[in-house]
Amino acid sequence: MVIGGDAGGMAAAAQARRMRPDATDLEIVAFERGTRTSFAACGIPFRVGGLVPELDDLVARSPEEHRARSQIDVRTRHDVLGIDLDARTVEVRDLERDETLVEPFDQLLIGTGARPIRPPLPGIDLDLVHGVQNLDDAEHLLGHASSGCRRVVVVGGGYIGLEMAEAFCMQGMEVIVVEAAPQVMRTLDDDMGALVHDAMVRHGIEVRTGVAVEGFEPDRVLTSEGPVPADVVVLGIGVQPNGELAAAAGIETGVRGAIRVDRRQRTTAEGVWAAGDCCESVHLVSQQRVHVALGTVANRQARVAGINIGGGYASFPGVIGSAVTKLCSTEIGRTGLTEAEARAASFEPAAATITAKTRAHYYPGAEDLRVKLVAERGTGRLLGGQIVGGEGAAKRIDVVATAITAGMTAAQLAETDLSYAPPFSPVWDPVLIAARKAAEAADA
Amino acid sequence: MVIGGDAGGMAAAAQARRMRPDATDLEIVAFERGTRTSFAACGIPFRVGGLVPELDDLVARSPEEHRARSQIDVRTRHDVLGIDLDARTVEVRDLERDETLVEPFDQLLIGTGARPIRPPLPGIDLDLVHGVQNLDDAEHLLGHASSGCRRVVVVGGGYIGLEMAEAFCMQGMEVIVVEAAPQVMRTLDDDMGALVHDAMVRHGIEVRTGVAVEGFEPDRVLTSEGPVPADVVVLGIGVQPNGELAAAAGIETGVRGAIRVDRRQRTTAEGVWAAGDCCESVHLVSQQRVHVALGTVANRQARVAGINIGGGYASFPGVIGSAVTKLCSTEIGRTGLTEAEARAASFEPAAATITAKTRAHYYPGAEDLRVKLVAERGTGRLLGGQIVGGEGAAKRIDVVATAITAGMTAAQLAETDLSYAPPFSPVWDPVLIAARKAAEAADA
Numbered sequence: 041m042v043i044g045g046d047a048g049g050m051a052a053a054a055q056a057r058r059m060r061p062d063a064t065d066l067e068i069v070a071f072e073r074g075t076r077t078s079f080a081a082c083g084i085p086f087r088v089g090g091l092v093p094e095l096d097d098l099v100a101r102s103p104e105e106h107r108a109r110s111q112i113d114v115r116t117r118h119d120v121l122g123i124d125l126d127a128r129t130v131e132v133r134d135l136e137r138d139e140t141l142v143e144p145f146d147q148l149l150i151g152t153g154a155r156p157i158r159p160p161l162p163g164i165d166l167d168l169v170h171g172v173q174n175l176d177d178a179e180h181l182l183g184h185a186s187s188g189c190r191r192v193v194v195v196g197g198g199y200i201g202l203e204m205a206e207a208f209c210m211q212g213m214e215v216i217v218v219e220a221a222p223q224v225m226r227t228l229d230d231d232m233g234a235l236v237h238d239a240m241v242r243h244g245i246e247v248r249t250g251v252a253v254e255g256f257e258p259d260r261v262l263t264s265e266g267p268v269p270a271d272v273v274v275l276g277i278g279v280q281p282n283g284e285l286a287a288a289a290g291i292e293t294g295v296r297g298a299i300r301v302d303r304r305q306r307t308t309a310e311g312v313w314a315a316g317d318c319c320e321s322v323h324l325v326s327q328q329r330v331h332v333a334l335g336t337v338a339n340r341q342a343r344v345a346g347i348n349i350g351g352g353y354a355s356f357p358g359v360i361g362s363a364v365t366k367l368c369s370t371e372i373g374r375t376g377l378t379e380a381e382a383r384a385a386s387f388e389p390a391a392a393t394i395t396a397k398t399r400a401h402y403y404p405g406a407e408d409l410r411v412k413l414v415a416e417r418g419t420g421r422l423l424g425g426q427i428v429g430g431e432g433a434a435k436r437i438d439v440v441a442t443a444i445t446a447g448m449t450a451a452q453l454a455e456t457d458l459s460y461a462p463p464f465s466p467v468w469d470p471v472l473i474a475a476r477k478a479a480e481a482a483d484a
Numbered sequence: 485m486v487i488g489g490d491a492g493g494m495a496a497a498a499q500a501r502r503m504r505p506d507a508t509d510l511e512i513v514a515f516e517r518g519t520r521t522s523f524a525a526c527g528i529p530f531r532v533g534g535l536v537p538e539l540d541d542l543v544a545r546s547p548e549e550h551r552a553r554s555q556i557d558v559r560t561r562h563d564v565l566g567i568d569l570d571a572r573t574v575e576v577r578d579l580e581r582d583e584t585l586v587e588p589f590d591q592l593l594i595g596t597g598a599r600p601i602r603p604p605l606p607g608i609d610l611d612l613v614h615g616v617q618n619l620d621d622a623e624h625l626l627g628h629a630s631s632g633c634r635r636v637v638v639v640g641g642g643y644i645g646l647e648m649a650e651a652f653c654m655q656g657m658e659v660i661v662v663e664a665a666p667q668v669m670r671t672l673d674d675d676m677g678a679l680v681h682d683a684m685v686r687h688g689i690e691v692r693t694g695v696a697v698e699g700f701e702p703d704r705v706l707t708s709e710g711p712v713p714a715d716v717v718v719l720g721i722g723v724q725p726n727g728e729l730a731a732a733a734g735i736e737t738g739v740r741g742a743i744r745v746d747r748r749q750r751t752t753a754e755g756v757w758a759a760g761d762c763c764e765s766v767h768l769v770s771q772q773r774v775h776v777a778l779g780t781v782a783n784r785q786a787r788v789a790g791i792n793i794g795g796g797y798a799s800f801p802g803v804i805g806s807a808v809t810k811l812c813s814t815e816i817g818r819t820g821l822t823e824a825e826a827r828a829a830s831f832e833p834a835a836a837t838i839t840a841k842t843r844a845h846y847y848p849g850a851e852d853l854r855v856k857l858v859a860e861r862g863t864g865r866l867l868g869g870q871i872v873g874g875e876g877a878a879k880r881i882d883v884v885a886t887a888i889t890a891g892m893t894a895a896q897l898a899e900t901d902l903s904y905a906p907p908f909s910p911v912w913d914p915v916l917i918a919a920r921k922a923a924e925a926a927d928a
Contacts, residue, residue, distance in 0.1 A: 047911075082911070083844060339911055360901045363903055434908060435879065438902045438903055442883050445900045446886070448886075452889070453886070457768075457889065458780070458885055459780075459807055459808040459819065459881050460808065462524070467526070469882070
């Protein structure tokens with residue numbers, strides 16, 4: 041039995057089916073509160089921005105496809121209300137028929153995801169305030185964008201905030217981003233976040249940092265620095281794991297209420313598994329438990345859970361927090377620990393930041409990029425990296441992610457034979473230059 | 485004393501100067517046969533294609549700049565004729581004054597580079613036949629492109645052949661590539677080379693594989709399958725290291741006549757160093773000596789030589805043969821060993837090839853890319869990778885290069901937390917999918 045119809049749940053279910061293709065050998069039933077399964081929530085900003093012609097383009101696999109291809113009994117508009125671990129049943133509300141059922145399970149997979157944080161502020165439930173979670177949100181926001189709304193306030197300057205700001209810019213709206221912290225992009229160090237701030241301003245977005253949102257009225261946002269007029273408000277202040285259902289059943293939860301799982305995605309309850317945005321991960325660099333709500337992590341965890349539920353063996357090694365995004369022509373990548381995070385995790389970090397070009401300086405379209413690498417003082421072991429720059433900048437972070445995963449030092453990365461041609465890189469790849477400087481900093 | 489004014493020589497000289505900034509402590513003289521120093525030969529095709537407005541844009545550092553910034557006594561139009569290891573002198577021809585000098589050295593760095601192979605065929609010295617080596621070649625070829633030449637025959641379907649074919653296409657010329665081997669891009673396996681062949685045809689280039697060039701006449705190329713009309717011919721059949729000067733002095737040479745060097749870029753002669761296209765490298769995967777004429781390798785070797793000559797310690801770990809190029813909108817990347825090379829190096833390779841998208845399938849501009857990974861059967865150790873695909877495909881090879889350098893297995897790479905966002909990647913990065921398949925193949 042699967043609770044939750046998106047990546048965490050359905051990717052696990054489909055994987056379990058691949059392990060045991062015979063439906064009589066493994067019956068799978070999946071409950072989903074909404075009407076859709078396996079949709080790309082990451083695609084919502086691009087739908088709102090007008091880049092995705094059909095909403096269905098964001099659906100990777102519909103309930104019908106899950107039924108046909110994987111023999112999964114998908115029941116949409118079914119809201120699971122409770123889990124009884126002793127009785128091995130769940131209580132589930134059929135929202136269409138308006139009746140409550142009790143359904144038995146042998147193995148249970150919880151893939152309940154996460155929800156946008158909605159702080160309990162006055163006016164939070166007003167119509168103009170939107171979260172970004174499912175495809176209905178995409179359609180509502182797209183509707184606003186195309187129906188004469190002029191002014192949007194985005195609360196929060198993180199990934200969602202940035203991507204939604206870009207989306208509304210593309211729709212010709214006036215965009216104001218309000219961030220309570222002193223800098224946007226809190227997953228970067230402040231010096232790199234400042235580059236993102238600059239880029240936002242350059243791309244025509246108004247940014248107000250250090251400003252707290254205090255409430256909402258039908259046509260404005262109330263902040264610590266006075267009211268800001270708004271036709272629509274988007275919340276981009278992070279997500280909260282949906283761990284309550286598990287917690288209520290007596291399953292252990294941890295960081296921010298996310299469900300605790302072991303390497304094989306087992307919860308603390310026998311025969312109960314969890315995957316995706318609702319559960320914890322282990323950070324491979326800090327060795328701390330973290331809650332990382334990303335599609336990559338959800339799919340990887342779901343695959344592990346599905347293999348194990350199907351009778352195979354798989355373990356999830358953990359995350360290093362790799363992420364990329366873009367704001368118009370400015371790309372942003374990060375992996376591992378920031379300098380601040382490294383310090384908080386008791387490392388003594390040494391950091392180096394360099395400016396270089398995305399291509400040979402003489403090749404058309406060569407743009408600046410800035411690379412910051414963080415290494416451990418003394419050993420030189422790579423701890424993290426951040427990149428902000430023009431086209432071709434962000435995905436270079438994957439080299440750093442690979443080096444961190446392999447336990448390489450900055451000096452080893454600096455000696456790596458990365459590829460070069462004028463349309464792709466200067467002869468010394470920016471990552472290599474940064475690695476050399478980080479090695480020197482770690483040695484000093 | 486430095487012989488050769490491009491990367492191998494001058495990057496080493498500049499590095500040695502950084503180690504010992506005082507000119508009285510280290511005198512540096514550099515002889516260059518031509519008139520320019522430190523130019524980007526890799527940029528020639530893009531100059532010919534019309535993308536680089538000024539030829540000087542390809543000069544990273546002129547003789548004057550080397551003199552001013554690094555106190556290097558650069559003597560252009562000086563052709564070194566011989567090295568006397570016993571007398572510690574070189575014999576050098578001043579081409580301007582037409583006189584021969586004998587100059588003493590304490591330490592000698594050979595950075596003589598490589599030259600395009602010119603097979604001894606009838607008509608090879610005709611005016612229409614061009615190599616691609618220095619900036620004068622760039623201007624000659626650009627002159628042809630802009631002066632009514634209509635039809636160019638490119639001999640050889642490797643990197644230079646491909647890039648020159650693109651350049652002439654951009655200039656609106658008719659381009660025919662003649663390749664003696666059964667497939668273009670011999671640095672890829674045939675199955676991946678076939679994708680490049682297809683791309684060439686798609687981009688309007690005529691490709692004739694398995695066709696041997698037998699000679700040249702003023703308006704045509706003679707081949708094993710008859711004459712091919714040509715206004716201009718470009719040779720792209722590889723380069724020959726300029727190791728003769730060293731060999732004549734009794735310095736050991738190896739693969740294809742390239743100068744043998746140790747980890748610190750020392751030749752077999754005391755106090756004589758070599759760096760760049762004139763010398764050998766060690767391949768980190770095959771552990772064989774190879775001749776890799778690439779700007780990255782030249783600069784890395786030169787840096788090592790310069791540090792050592794300046795009294796420091798540095799060693800060059802070797803190469804893994806990473807390279808990227810593009811043909812119009814088709815990108816090509818490779819690193820490590822191909823399946824064929826792995827077999828030739830006594831590995832038992834297991835390979836996997838997958839097709840995926842460069843971006844989320846719903847994001848505009850998502851294009852196909854094909855990734856082939858080669859792993860060692862049994863251990864699963866990564867041996868090499870090849871990528872052919874649309875925009876954003878090629879530089880992904882750096883992740884594979886990093887993983888190979890770190891000694892990762894395909895399974896380890898498959899578990900790596902690479903970054904994802906719809907404009908940059910599908911949720912499962914193509915490299916990760918290929919790594920998983922390669923791990924399975926190696927395990928089978």
